[in-house]
Amino acid sequence: MTEFDDERNLVVVGGGLAGLRAIEAVRGTGWRGSLTLVGAEDHPPYDRPPLSKSFLAEGPLDQVTPFRSTVQLREELGTDVILGTRVEGVDTDRRSLQLSDGRRLAYDSLLVATGSNARKLDGQDSVSGVVGLRTDRDAAEVRRHLDQGARVVIVGAGFVGSEVASAALQRGLHVTIIDSEPVPLTRSVGRQVGEMCVDLHRAAGVELRTEVGVASFASRGGRLTGVVLTDGSELPADLAVVGIGATPATHWLTNSDVALEADGGIVCGDDLATSVPGIWAAGDVAHVPYEVFGGDLLRVEHWTNAAEQGAIAGRNAIRGEGDPEKISGIPYFWSNWYGHRLQFVGTSLRTEEVVIGPGGPGSVVLYRRGDRIVGALTIDRGGDIMKLRRRIVARGSWDEAVEFATARVEDGSGTKQTLPA
Amino acid sequence: MPTIHVDRDKCEGLGMCEAMANDYFEVGDDDILEVLNDVVPESDRAHVQSATQACPVLALRLED
Ligand SMILES: Cc1cc2nc3c(=O)[nH]c(=O)nc-3n(C[C@H](O)[C@H](O)[C@H](O)COP(=O)(O)OP(=O)(O)OC[C@H]3O[C@@H](n4cnc5c(N)ncnc54)[C@H](O)[C@@H]3O)c2cc1C
Ligand code: SF4
Numbered sequence: 410m411t412e413f414d415d416e417r418n419l420v421v422v423g424g425g426l427a428g429l430r431a432i433e434a435v436r437g438t439g440w441r442g443s444l445t446l447v448g449a450e451d452h453p454p455y456d457r458p459p460l461s462k463s464f465l466a467e468g469p470l471d472q473v474t475p476f477r478s479t480v481q482l483r484e485e486l487g488t489d490v491i492l493g494t495r496v497e498g499v500d501t502d503r504r505s506l507q508l509s510d511g512r513r514l515a516y517d518s519l520l521v522a523t524g525s526n527a528r529k530l531d532g533q534d535s536v537s538g539v540v541g542l543r544t545d546r547d548a549a550e551v552r553r554h555l556d557q558g559a560r561v562v563i564v565g566a567g568f569v570g571s572e573v574a575s576a577a578l579q580r581g582l583h584v585t586i587i588d589s590e591p592v593p594l595t596r597s598v599g600r601q602v603g604e605m606c607v608d609l610h611r612a613a614g615v616e617l618r619t620e621v622g623v624a625s626f627a628s629r630g631g632r633l634t635g636v637v638l639t640d641g642s643e644l645p646a647d648l649a650v651v652g653i654g655a656t657p658a659t660h661w662l663t664n665s666d667v668a669l670e671a672d673g674g675i676v677c678g679d680d681l682a683t684s685v686p687g688i689w690a691a692g693d694v695a696h697v698p699y700e701v702f703g704g705d706l707l708r709v710e711h712w713t714n715a716a717e718q719g720a721i722a723g724r725n726a727i728r729g730e731g732d733p734e735k736i737s738g739i740p741y742f743w744s745n746w747y748g749h750r751l752q753f754v755g756t757s758l759r760t761e762e763v764v765i766g767p768g769g770p771g772s773v774v775l776y777r778r779g780d781r782i783v784g785a786l787t788i789d790r791g792g793d794i795m796k797l798r799r800r801i802v803a804r805g806s807w808d809e810a811v812e813f814a815t816a817r818v819e820d821g822s823g824t825k826q827t828l829p830a
Numbered sequence: 831m832p833t834i835h836v837d838r839d840k841c842e843g844l845g846m847c848e849a850m851a852n853d854y855f856e857v858g859d860d861d862i863l864e865v866l867n868d869v870v871p872e873s874d875r876a877h878v879q880s881a882t883q884a885c886p887v888l889a890l891r892l893e894d
Contacts, residue, residue, distance in 0.1 A: 456886075712886050713886065716886075720883075791860075792858050792859050792861070795852070798849050799849075
């Protein structure tokens with residue numbers, strides 16, 4: 410591979426997982442050009458999944474430890490680190506970034522890894538006790554309320570909200586979840602799995618109210634006292650966690666030539682190139698076509714995706730000539746609820762789903778497109794998920810996957826035990 | 831030759847290592863990771879390295 414010469418610089422915007430993996434991968438090639446990381450948060454990149462899991466558990470505070478310290482980023486990865494600073498705009502003709510501290514930063518190659526922001530409800534910011542969970546600060550605020558024995562309302566029965574509900578329940582707190590859909594999560598995992606998720610909440614003893622939204626937040630002295638619902642009822646609450654999805658953090662690109670999708674995500678090729686030469690994207694911000702799923706454009710908001718794409722985009726950003734690397738992984742995520750583990754791999758888009766097993770914990774769900782398997786979900790069957798992943802990546806046949814999963818479920822292999830929450 | 835080390839306190843059995851290198855890693859029943867072969871010949875180093883880097887909880891190391 411010929412790389413562009415060492416006189417040039419790569420700027421990575423966004424100090425999350427994708428940004429970190431980009432830097433590591435770039436230095437991993439031996440490239441000696443200059444590297445700069447600009448991140449809006451005060452810390453170097455740290456891990457988000459624990460924020461809704463171990464970080465919220467009772468007991469001594471599990472400190473958020475960055476993957477690498479600023480000193481390590483500088484010394485081990487030769488990276489200039491600019492933290493607590495936001496990129497506010499880009500001039501793609503001059504190849505220059507506008508920073509929130511007034512400075513301009515020139516780049517030869519740019520990698521956008523700004524991730525996403527938690528979506529908000531009207532009025533949420535003016536009431537203390539209403540939190541969208543995205544950063545370590547948000548998590549510390551949620552934790553503080555849990556420590557004080559808050560009455561909790563979770564708005565949105567998605568994965569993050571359900572994990573917070575699980576943590577609150579584990580502490581013996583009163584939790585209610587509300588969701589505007591009749592069966593939450595239907596869009597991401599299908600109706601049958603959505604129903605299994607509803608059952609998981611109910612089996613744990615958590616009240617889930619569906620087809621209802623938030624009308625307003627009731628407060629006294631600026632502090633939350635209750636959540637007023639669209640059906641007129643009010644749930645007394647000291648903490649409301651709003652988990653209604655996330656939007657790509659790309660406001661700063663709206664007036665640039667970088668092509669965005671309707672949701673604000675960045676249009677990329679399967680090599681993570683954006684519409685503007687010299688600009689690449691990775692992680693939660695990127696819409697990428699998946700050849701293995703017939704070219705479907707997916708914006709995946711998962712850990713492994715950010716890690717894989719960050720590394721590939723980083724290497725492509727410093728490559729001079731030759732064919733760029735293409736993405737090879739497929740979406741994968743896990744979530745821990747009430748001592749159960751859900752794992753999903755592949756896609757559920759335009760599929761038909763079939764449940765194998767008891768229809769709850771211990772089940773495998775397979776997602777079909779024609780005669781192929783394109784997705785799989787397991788509940789408490791950690792031994793099966795990667796074997797199914799392999800079949801999906803290899804464009805395996807539907808019949809064989811059904812046969813495999815049925816045999817696994819019937820002979821009692823896979824995981825039956827529940828985890829500590 | 832490089833050797834695979836698993837931090838058992840950290841490993842959650844999430845299986846990304848198996849996804850990247852199923853000739854070295856397999857998550858078995860009860861989410862316990864089994865390392866099928868912990869000594870890695872030079873020829874497999876890159877491939878096993880990608881698996882150790884894929885672990886979401888940083889439980890894997892490849893040591894010389
Ligand atoms: C609470 C929680 C739990 C999760 N649990 C799981 C899980 O169990 N499994 C799973 O697979 N995934 C999980 N995820 C998702 C996973 O963490 C994300 O997909 C991953 O963090 C995305 O990485 P990223 O680098 O693309 O973006 P991010 O991690 O969002 O990082 C982007 C960074 O860029 C910064 N930034 C944004 N705009 C600017 C700007 N203009 N200038 C400079 N910097 C900017 C942001 O402040 C942020 O630090 C979870 C996410 C959350 C929030
Ligand atoms: S990827 Fe990490 S957590 Fe998952 S099984 Fe492998 S070592 Fe364990």
